[in-house]
Amino acid sequence: MIRKLHLRSASYAILLFALILPSAQFAQSKKDRKEAQQLAQDALKAYNQKDYRMTVDKAAASLTLVPQNPELHFWKGYAHYNLKEFDNAVGELDTALSQGYKPVDVYRIRSISKFEKKDFDGALADFEAGLKLDPNNLMFLAGKAEISFNQKKYPEALASYQLALAQAPNNAEIYYDIAKTQAMLGNGTAESQMAEEAIKRNFHFLGDAYFLAGDGYVKQKRYQDAEQAFVNAISRWKANNTKPQDMYVAYRYLGDIYRRLSRFDEAIKITKQAIADFANDGTLYTDVSWYYSLADRTKEAIEAAQAGTQLSPTEHLAFTNLCRAYNDAGQFQLAVNNCNAALKLAPDDGETYFYLGRAYDSLGKSKEAQTYFQKAVTGLEKFTSENPDYSDGFYLLGNAYYQVNRSDDAIEAYKKCLELSPRFARARYNLGASYVSKRNKAAAIEQYNSLLPLDAGLASKLKAEIDKL
Numbered sequence: 001m002i003r004k005l006h007l008r009s010a011s012y013a014i015l016l017f018a019l020i021l022p023s024a025q026f027a028q029s030k031k032d033r034k035e036a037q038q039l040a041q042d043a044l045k046a047y048n049q050k051d052y053r054m055t056v057d058k059a060a061a062s063l064t065l066v067p068q069n070p071e072l073h074f075w076k077g078y079a080h081y082n083l084k085e086f087d088n089a090v091g092e093l094d095t096a097l098s099q100g101y102k103p104v105d106v107y108r109i110r111s112i113s114k115f116e117k118k119d120f121d122g123a124l125a126d127f128e129a130g131l132k133l134d135p136n137n138l139m140f141l142a143g144k145a146e147i148s149f150n151q152k153k154y155p156e157a158l159a160s161y162q163l164a165l166a167q168a169p170n171n172a173e174i175y176y177d178i179a180k181t182q183a184m185l186g187n188g189t190a191e192s193q194m195a196e197e198a199i200k201r202n203f204h205f206l207g208d209a210y211f212l213a214g215d216g217y218v219k220q221k222r223y224q225d226a227e228q229a230f231v232n233a234i235s236r237w238k239a240n241n242t243k244p245q246d247m248y249v250a251y252r253y254l255g256d257i258y259r260r261l262s263r264f265d266e267a268i269k270i271t272k273q274a275i276a277d278f279a280n281d282g283t284l285y286t287d288v289s290w291y292y293s294l295a296d297r298t299k300e301a302i303e304a305a306q307a308g309t310q311l312s313p314t315e316h317l318a319f320t321n322l323c324r325a326y327n328d329a330g331q332f333q334l335a336v337n338n339c340n341a342a343l344k345l346a347p348d349d350g351e352t353y354f355y356l357g358r359a360y361d362s363l364g365k366s367k368e369a370q371t372y373f374q375k376a377v378t379g380l381e382k383f384t385s386e387n388p389d390y391s392d393g394f395y396l397l398g399n400a401y402y403q404v405n406r407s408d409d410a411i412e413a414y415k416k417c418l419e420l421s422p423r424f425a426r427a428r429y430n431l432g433a434s435y436v437s438k439r440n441k442a443a444a445i446e447q448y449n450s451l452l453p454l455d456a457g458l459a460s461k462l463k464a465e466i467d468k469l
Helices: 011-024 030-048 052-065 070-082 086-098 103-116 120-133 138-150 154-167 172-185 188-200 206-219 223-239 245-260 264-277 282-294 298-311 316-328 332-345 350-362 366-386 391-403 407-420 425-437 441-451 456-466
Strands: none
Touching: 030 052, 030 070, 052 070, 070 086, 070 103, 086 103, 103 120, 103 138, 120 138, 138 154, 138 172, 154 172, 172 188, 172 206, 188 206, 206 223, 206 245, 223 245, 245 264, 245 282, 264 282, 282 298, 282 316, 298 316, 316 332, 316 350, 332 350, 350 366, 350 391, 366 391, 391 407, 391 425, 407 425, 425 441, 425 456, 441 456
């Protein structure tokens, strides 16, 4: 955010007009000069009283009589700026500069006027011109940084923000601006550090700062720190009765963090809270249907996925999740129908093909099932290569490999899943079962021991398979 302008008062200029105006234009009559002087003084008085419309009117009348008056052109331009008449502001400031008014002051107002009218190249030129005259000017540095940021020139933005921070080392806003720039550069550690510095300095939009801290922690896989940051962000936004788009994102981040940590009931709870705040959002219903399935709450998974398909009929994932839930409920033909609906929207989706394969296999159509499992492998290999930090993708890929008798590949996929989500009990069970199929009893027992504190029921089931070796 470009810093608020700080210029001296117009009052001192009133004292100067008595000296400036009489010699400003010899072509004018003495009467015109005297009248212009009075009008100029009235304009400056009006400016000090924040009557900017009166300022413009009085200044215009004075300049009609005596056009050569850089001081008055400047203050008239400043009044236009305060009236949000940015085109007029730029015109007056151009004249003030051409008549010899102080360039640094002109660049301060004209740059922001250009920025407001979205002439970003022009604003950047003024910021850079100002920096040549005043290299440590905070407003010019911050303005140049913000334009560079908006133009997606993030390294240039970062360099300017860091120079600005050197001039104002306790400025919370600059720390926040650096954090958001580091976010765009993908530097999670620096992003969270700078956001925390903004928070320490009581940045006026604390919810936004906590959000950036959380985003940085996610990039670092510091999920517990991210969880607390996002909880704080939502709390701040709610306290201020605001509902920014980042609040929606924070809810979804929290749901996914709880999924990663295998805290499925908490993922459900926070997503239901999101639904209460963002009603009729199909994506949130789709998310919670997935979490219900992971928590073995099949009936609720079906209901949520149905809502997702109704609210977002062009999004394939709701149909995919409904297919999965129908499989879990043993309603295999309904699973087939919804997987096919998903594939019409996303023809190459590996997850959907896996669930379709499951449905056909359960219907006794093993040949068709194998065709779909092979397609699942292809789609999920692509998905995991593009989303290498998404644990469930590797879990599903492991399942697909197992179905096409690629047990070694399945083992590696499950191990990758567990690197990302070590408390994911189903992946731990499937890895142990894969070792059983390879008759690797020692490795299977190791998975049993890890599974036991996570899910005693699954652990008992795995132990029964191990005992058959």
